[in-house]
Amino acid sequence: MKFSCSSHSSRVRVLSLGVFVVLLHFSITGTAIAAGNDSLKKSLVKIFTTMQNPNYYEPWRIDSQISVSGSGCILPGHRILTNAHVVSNQIFIQVLKEGDTKKYTAKREFVAHDCDLAVLSVDDPAFFKGTKPVTFGGLPYLKDSVQVYGYPVGGEDLSITEGVVSRIEIVPYAHSMRNLLAVQTDAAINPGNSGGPVFMKKKMVGVAFQGYNAIVAQNTGFLIPVPIIKRFLKEIKAGAYHSVPSLGLFWEDLENDDLRAYLGMKQDQTGILVPKILWQSSAWNVLQPNDVLLSIDGFPVGNDGTIPFRKGERVHFRYPLCLHGLGDSIPLKILRQGQVQTLKITLKEDVRLVPDIEYDVAPTYFIFDGLVFTPLTMNYLRTVKDPAPDFLVLLNQTPTEDRKQVVLLSHILNHEINKGYGHDYTNVVVRKVNGIPITEMKDLLAAFEKPVGGRHIVEVESPENVIDHIILDANKSKQASDEILKLNEIPEDRSADLKGASH
Amino acid sequence: MKNLSLKQKFLLGLGLIFLAYLILMLSIPSWRWGHTKDLKKSVVKVFTTTQNVDFFEPWKAGSQSSVEGCGCVLPGKKILTLAHNVNKGNFIELEKFGETKRYVAKVEQSGFDMDLAILSVSDQDFFKDTEPVDFGDVPTKGDKVIVHGGEELAVKEDTVSGLDVVWVWDAARYMPVLMTDSSIDAKNNGCPVFSRGKLVGMPLSVSGSDKKGYILPINLIRTFFKDIQDGKPYVGFPDMGVFTQDLVNPTLRDFYKIPADQTGVIVSKVLYGSSADGLLKEGDVLQSFDGYAVDNEGYVTQQKSERVNWYYLFPLHAVGDVVSLDILRDGQKMKVKVPLKPLSCLVPYREDNRHPTYYMVAGFVFTPLTGNYFQTVEWKYFKPELRDLYVHGLPSPETKQVVLLTHVLPHEINKGYERLNNVIVKKVNGKTIHEMKDLIDAFDHPMGNMDVIDVDDLAYFGSTVVIDAQKAKQATDEIMANFKILSDRSQDLK
Numbered sequence: 001m002k003f004s005c006s007s008h009s010s011r012v013r014v015l016s017l018g019v020f021v022v023l024l025h026f027s028i029t030g031t032a033i034a035a036g037n038d039s040l041k042k043s044l045v046k047i048f049t050t051m052q053n054p055n056y057y058e059p060w061r062i063d064s065q066i067s068v069s070g071s072g073c074i075l076p077g078h079r080i081l082t083n084a085h086v087v088s089n090q091i092f093i094q095v096l097k098e099g100d101t102k103k104y105t106a107k108r109e110f111v112a113h114d115c116d117l118a119v120l121s122v123d124d125p126a127f128f129k130g131t132k133p134v135t136f137g138g139l140p141y142l143k144d145s146v147q148v149y150g151y152p153v154g155g156e157d158l159s160i161t162e163g164v165v166s167r168i169e170i171v172p173y174a175h176s177m178r179n180l181l182a183v184q185t186d187a188a189i190n191p192g193n194s195g196g197p198v199f200m201k202k203k204m205v206g207v208a209f210q211g212y213n214a215i216v217a218q219n220t221g222f223l224i225p226v227p228i229i230k231r232f233l234k235e236i237k238a239g240a241y242h243s244v245p246s247l248g249l250f251w252e253d254l255e256n257d258d259l260r261a262y263l264g265m266k267q268d269q270t271g272i273l274v275p276k277i278l279w280q281s282s283a284w285n286v287l288q289p290n291d292v293l294l295s296i297d298g299f300p301v302g303n304d305g306t307i308p309f310r311k312g313e314r315v316h317f318r319y320p321l322c323l324h325g326l327g328d329s330i331p332l333k334i335l336r337q338g339q340v341q342t343l344k345i346t347l348k349e350d351v352r353l354v355p356d357i358e359y360d361v362a363p364t365y366f367i368f369d370g371l372v373f374t375p376l377t378m379n380y381l382r383t384v385k386d387p388a389p390d391f392l393v394l395l396n397q398t399p400t401e402d403r404k405q406v407v408l409l410s411h412i413l414n415h416e417i418n419k420g421y422g423h424d425y426t427n428v429v430v431r432k433v434n435g436i437p438i439t440e441m442k443d444l445l446a447a448f449e450k451p452v453g454g455r456h457i458v459e460v461e462s463p464e465n466v467i468d469h470i471i472l473d474a475n476k477s478k479q480a481s482d483e484i485l486k487l488n489e490i491p492e493d494r495s496a497d498l499k500g501a502s503h
Numbered sequence: 504m505k506n507l508s509l510k511q512k513f514l515l516g517l518g519l520i521f522l523a524y525l526i527l528m529l530s531i532p533s534w535r536w537g538h539t540k541d542l543k544k545s546v547v548k549v550f551t552t553t554q555n556v557d558f559f560e561p562w563k564a565g566s567q568s569s570v571e572g573c574g575c576v577l578p579g580k581k582i583l584t585l586a587h588n589v590n591k592g593n594f595i596e597l598e599k600f601g602e603t604k605r606y607v608a609k610v611e612q613s614g615f616d617m618d619l620a621i622l623s624v625s626d627q628d629f630f631k632d633t634e635p636v637d638f639g640d641v642p643t644k645g646d647k648v649i650v651h652g653g654e655e656l657a658v659k660e661d662t663v664s665g666l667d668v669v670w671v672w673d674a675a676r677y678m679p680v681l682m683t684d685s686s687i688d689a690k691n692n693g694c695p696v697f698s699r700g701k702l703v704g705m706p707l708s709v710s711g712s713d714k715k716g717y718i719l720p721i722n723l724i725r726t727f728f729k730d731i732q733d734g735k736p737y738v739g740f741p742d743m744g745v746f747t748q749d750l751v752n753p754t755l756r757d758f759y760k761i762p763a764d765q766t767g768v769i770v771s772k773v774l775y776g777s778s779a780d781g782l783l784k785e786g787d788v789l790q791s792f793d794g795y796a797v798d799n800e801g802y803v804t805q806q807k808s809e810r811v812n813w814y815y816l817f818p819l820h821a822v823g824d825v826v827s828l829d830i831l832r833d834g835q836k837m838k839v840k841v842p843l844k845p846l847s848c849l850v851p852y853r854e855d856n857r858h859p860t861y862y863m864v865a866g867f868v869f870t871p872l873t874g875n876y877f878q879t880v881e882w883k884y885f886k887p888e889l890r891d892l893y894v895h896g897l898p899s900p901e902t903k904q905v906v907l908l909t910h911v912l913p914h915e916i917n918k919g920y921e922r923l924n925n926v927i928v929k930k931v932n933g934k935t936i937h938e939m940k941d942l943i944d945a946f947d948h949p950m951g952n953m954d955v956i957d958v959d960d961l962a963y964f965g966s967t968v969v970i971d972a973q974k975a976k977q978a979t980d981e982i983m984a985n986f987k988i989l990s991d992r993s994q995d996l997k
Binding site: 250252253254255256257258259261262273275276303388389390391392393395396417418419420421424455457462463464465466467468469470471472473 | 746748749750751752753754755757758771772799887888890891894895896897916917918919920953955961962964965966967968969970971
């Protein structure tokens with residue numbers, strides 16, 4: 001049952017911020033020309049990347065190559081700092097320092113997709129001759145004047161724009177959809193600026209990384225501030241990057257007096273309500289539903305979900321997480337059934353039922369008798385035109401022991417063995433195979449090993465939760481699978497991550 | 504031309520004129536020549552001033568607009584038109600072809616899912632010089648049909664390209680329709696479709712319709728007349744209330760032990776409260792419906808060898824009819840008699856719903872989730888959770904209705920809850936809310952001195968709403984005064 005609704009005047013508009021945030025790499029080629037005597041220019045690098053994105057619908061294929069350009073700056077220790085989205089899914093990177101004409105081949109050393117940062121190295125030491133590493137400043141204040149350096153659209157040369165800091169807040173990072181601290185400025189930040197340094201009084205205070213679609217808002221560019229950059233550099237100093245941890249809880253504000261009284265809060269107590277905790281997250285088995293979170297990492301939480309920041313400023317209670325590493329412990333104070341308790345929480349990453357957008361990984365898939373199975377991921381969802389509401393509902397759902405992934409029958413490659421099914425079953429959820437519940441992709445492999453009475457029984461679930469059975473002749477499976485792979489020129493029946501898992 | 508006398512020239516001229524006249528006559532298709540005069544006497548214009556219903560703020564009268572459409576004269580001095588032309592109408596006028604006088608009409612009967620309505624006119628002068636239409640047969644592929652449309656009821660010819668079962672927004676369900684080559688669109692709003700001088704269908708609006716035109720076939724119109732004879736209230740056309748799976752694959756047929764010479768589809772779900780509830784079981788193979796053999800893809804072959812989905816057969820029956828099914832249950836052939844019931848759905852849509860159910864307490868506005876409510880704002884602005892309920896939600900003994908807290912009218916008492924909108928209400932004061940009327944009783948029994956509303960909306964707005972029950976009554980009165988709301992609830996909840 002598919003249909004679209006006729007449009008009427010809109011009254012309630014729930015705009016998702018992320019939709020309008022645009023990443024600022026830019027697809028051009030060309031060379032920059034030497035200029036000026038500003039010493040900060042010696043820290044500037046233009047980055048050229050050739051990317052190759054995976055195809056999530058036909059995961060055995062790779063999409064065509066694209067070229068993008070961005071900006072970067074020199075770090076101490078012969079490294080280059082830029083945005084992760086300038087160098088994600090990369091197959092070849094070249095760098096060009098300001099005032100030079102020779103492009104050098106660069107390598108990606110570390111990448112942090114969650115906070116959109118990456119560090120590159122260049123094998124040829126000649127590249128760093130005449131360059132000057134940046135020195136870090138601190139977190140600026142509102143109205144501080146900042147200068148954005150980079151190579152945005154509109155020309156080939158270095159561009160410098162100036163503006164003031166207009167806001168400091170937790171915002172969604174478009175590359176990862178994680179909520180992290182960012183600084184907003186009215187200095188022009190345009191495609192190509194991505195990864196470029198932002199200076200204040202000759203010190204670097206951030207990396208330009210995203211802006212708003214001009215239809216939505218003007219003069220709103222964002223930079224990744226120094227605390228986030230320093231956390232990234234500290235992590236990679238230890239040899240590997242680990243992402244910013246999450247608390248793994250749903251929360252709601254407590255601005256209503258009656259609601260606070262109902263929860264047994266005293267007049268002078270403030271905090272937020274935690275109605276649900278994510279399976280296997282940091283808060284799992286530590287917090288309980290309907291606990292009131294009073295303070296986090298020593299900061300008292302306000303009824304609106306903010307904590308004190310600098311003098312006269314407040315910030316989202318998630319901010320302390322932006323500074324911590326995985327495995328760190330932080331104290332929480334909660335109100336549980338009228339009692340104040342202090343707990344320690346060990347920080348982890350969230351486990352999502354539908355993983356957030358991912359980069360630099362090959363899609364997971366398994367093909368059996370022409371049935372193409374894949375987990376539902378944000379990457380997969382982006383390949384589906386006009387996704388049905390039942391898919392979008394899954395984005396808000398949380399994993400459980402019985403359902404760690406949503407395993408999809410994506411589509412069917414037609415063959416005699418699956419005759420009559422191809423038309424009816426695309427993008428349906430797989431519940432059981434041969435009576436074995438499918439909680440994640442690798443369960444498929446073991447389940448197809450155990451046919452029932454000479455047949456494979458695949459139970460798929462429609463959006464109305466109606467179960468249909470797809471029955472396949474197990475005796476013909478091996479031959480059919482081989483024929484299908486050959487016919488469709490598919491080198492492997494499964495992705496590398498599923499090899500040797502079982503089967 | 505040489506040496507012709509004046510007389511010869513005159514005769515030649517006369518001959519040429521006659522020849523031209525003949526050619527002209529022969530080049531005009533016969534329908535234009537033969538029937539236009541009659542049809543003009545059967546087609547009338549319908550002018551409606553409509554009052555829209557505001558499902559978001561149901562205490563308000565909606566905006567007014569006018570709609571222009573057409574209809575045709577029926578035997579028995581009635582007019583047939585499309586329901587969506589007149590259902591919201593508080594003032595309807597009719598105009599005959601080539602006349603300027605308008606006659607006031609009123610709605611006698613309306614069929615919300617067929618989108619058909621019957622009008623009557625009190626001034627019998629209206630029917631002078633009109634001719635009622637004759638009902639024809641369902642046209643088949645390749646047949647020519649004509650439609651009137653536009654300002655001057657211009658005539659357009661079209662070719663029937665086939666019969667199909669499509670989703671019709673105004674009916675909120677699947678309907679059998681005739682398709683034509685080019686679009687029969689809004690311009691033909693209610694203008695009857697004729698073939699060989701007889702009525703064969705009414706135009707239908709199908710959302711997302713491309714370049715095709717859609718016609719509600721005459722046999723469905725006949726069923727509608729049968730449904731409402733003797734002034735019976737119309738309850739919609741029936742539905743079996745089952746989901747089925749095709750039985751094409753040989754291994755699948757083998758699994759269900761279906762002999763090679765048998766056809767049918769397998770029942771994968773029987774809906775709660777539907778026609779088939781208690782009579783069919785999951786795993787039954789449906790082999791025939793009302794005498795029509797169902798093939799392995801769920802199609803039946805009609806007379807004149809039109810192959811259509813078996814859904815096509817529902818609207819040919821009225822609610823209350825008993826149909827006979829052949830089924831295969833556990834390998835045994837069986838006959839089952841099924842009395843047909845209306846469609847059971849969780850989120851209903853009724854074109855003729857003029858009085859939305861609502862209840863407002865302390866600024867919280869509650870309303871059942873209906874298809875009509877989805878028309879208050881653009882489809883994409885509804886949370887996927889609600890859209891999913893509309894498209895895929897099925898009724899169950901636990902959930903008969905989805906009760907929604909649509910928005911909050913701000914007041915001191917509901918401070919901090921302003922952002923709540925379109926959340927599903929689970930419980931009020933500990934009582935599970937199955938349907939709207941449960942709200943009223945639940946709010947009469949606060950928990951201590953608090954009213955506690957449990958909503959299911961973790962990902963967006965939260966889970967618990969608590970207000971001071973003692974102040975709620977006074978706050979409700981103040982909000983009604985502030986927002987000019989005459990009643991805190993709709994008539995049906997009083």
